[in-house]
Amino acid sequence: MTVxxxxxxxxxxxxxxxxxxxEIKTACGSDMMSDVLAFVKDQALLLTGLCNPQVIRTAEMMxxxxxxxxxxxxxxxxxxxxxxxxxxxxxxxxxxMFTACGLLFEGGLxxxxxxx
Amino acid sequence: xxTLRYEVPGDDFTRAGEASSDVKRKLKQLGYNPEAIRKVAxxxxxxxxxxxxxxxxxxxxxDIDPRQVHVVLRDHGPGIPDVEKAMQEGWSTAPDxxxxxxxxxxxxxxNIKKYTDEFRIDTAVGEGTTLTMTVFx
Numbered sequence: 001m002t003v004x005x006x007x008x009x010x011x012x013x014x015x016x017x018x019x020x021x022x023e024i025k026t027a028c029g030s031d032m033m034s035d036v037l038a039f040v041k042d043q044a045l046l047l048t049g050l051c052n053p054q055v056i057r058t059a060e061m062m063x064x065x066x067x068x069x070x071x072x073x074x075x076x077x078x079x080x081x082x083x084x085x086x087x088x089x090x091x092x093x094x095x096x097m098f099t100a101c102g103l104l105f106e107g108g109l110x111x112x113x114x115x116x
Numbered sequence: 117x118x119t120l121r122y123e124v125p126g127d128d129f130t131r132a133g134e135a136s137s138d139v140k141r142k143l144k145q146l147g148y149n150p151e152a153i154r155k156v157a158x159x160x161x162x163x164x165x166x167x168x169x170x171x172x173x174x175x176x177x178x179d180i181d182p183r184q185v186h187v188v189l190r191d192h193g194p195g196i197p198d199v200e201k202a203m204q205e206g207w208s209t210a211p212d213x214x215x216x217x218x219x220x221x222x223x224x225x226x227n228i229k230k231y232t233d234e235f236r237i238d239t240a241v242g243e244g245t246t247l248t249m250t251v252f253x
Contacts, residue, residue, distance in 0.1 A: 034223035037158050038230070050218045054165070057133035058218075061140065061157040063150075078130060086137075 001107055003066055003089055006045065009107050010068065010100055015075055016083045016090035022065055026112040029070075029101045033058040043112065047100055051075055056082045056090075065089060070097045118142070118180045124164055124189075126173025129217060135176045136161040139187075143180065148253060155231040155251045156185045162224045163189040163247050169214050170194065171245065184233075187249045195241040202237075203229065 003020045006012065014020075027045035030036050036046060036058050046059050047068045056079055059067050066089040069075050075092060083090045093100055120142065122135035140157040160176070167174045171193020179186040196202045203225050210220025229235050234250040 031218060032221050032223075033218035034162070034221045034227065037162060038223045038227050048218075052217055053130045054133065054218055057137065057161065060137060061133075061154070061161045063154060 001104075001109060003091075005107065006066070006068070006104065006109075007091060009103050010091065010093040010095060012068065012091040012093040014089070015069075015092055016080055016088065018065065018087060018089035020089070022089075024066065024109065027101070027104055027109045028111060029097055031097075036062065041112065045104075045109070047097060047104075049073060049097055051079065053079050053082050055079070056086060056088055059088050060086045066091065068093055068100065070095060070100045118146075120176075120178040120180070122176040122178075124167050124173045124176055124191075126168055126171065129168055132165050132168040133161050136164050139178050139185075143185065146180065148180075148185075152185065152251050152253050156187065159228045159231040159235075159249055159251065160187050160189070162227045163187070163249070165219050166224050166247075167191045167193070169210055169219065174244075183253055185251045185253070187247075187251075189247040189249075190244065191246075192244040195243055195245055196237065196239040197241050199237055199239060 003022050024044045026043045028040045028043040029047040031050045044065045046064050049070050051073050068091045072094040143153045171191035174191030177188045201207050205226045206222040208220050208222035214220035232249040233252045236248040239245040
């Protein structure tokens with residue numbers, strides 16, 4: 001699905017724009033950045049409830065295109081500036097993690113994580 | 117051969133990862149193979165985070181040549197009393213406030229080992245730790 005479709009499915013607000021027609025095939029949801037760094041491979045989208053600049057850094061190291069902050073959490077300017085600078089799309093949804101992941105899975109996104 | 121040097125500030129968690137980010141961009145500019153770039157970026161980033169969490173910062177020296185990227189992360193922190201334990205997945209001495217930041221799950225050193233072709237830890241309690249890692253192109 002495209003980033004625009006993610007926006008629609010999650011009824012998300014776009015906080016940092018980018019290539020909204022970019023294709024997203026796999027995603028990962030976690031609040032532990034070390035787990036993201038350990039187990040993720042080629043996921044383009046990260047869903048998280050964690051709000052600090054290291055979320056964007058983690059996405060950057062993993063070549064991810066898009067970060068979704070769940071539960072409508074407040075995202076500060078420093079995070080948005082970093083994302084803009086690193087060309088990472090930032091979305092915000094009011095859904096909680098489980099529901100947000102479920103909705104995207106239902107829409108066709110998969111995890112493709114290595115089994116821990 | 118290109119050598120890059122960075123100071124990793126120990127007092128500002130929000131800035132942790134700046135050196136790794138810069139190395140990643142330089143490797144991209146040099147046209148390095150993307151898989152090697154990602155391995156270097158992740159391993160160095162975990163190391164940088166460790167330096168900030170445990171050691172009050174330190175320095176990073178990165179040597180890049182067409183065959184490999186060699187990274188040395190040196191700190192003057194407390195050292196690691198039991199390296200074998202520290203290498204176990206899930207073993208962590210990080211305080212709760214670090215866990216709240218998304219790290220400290222005991223995956224840092226195992227992740228570095230996983231993403232590097234060569235990895236060495238030299239550590240002495242009370243003196244500091246040096247991580248030496250190599251990723252082949």
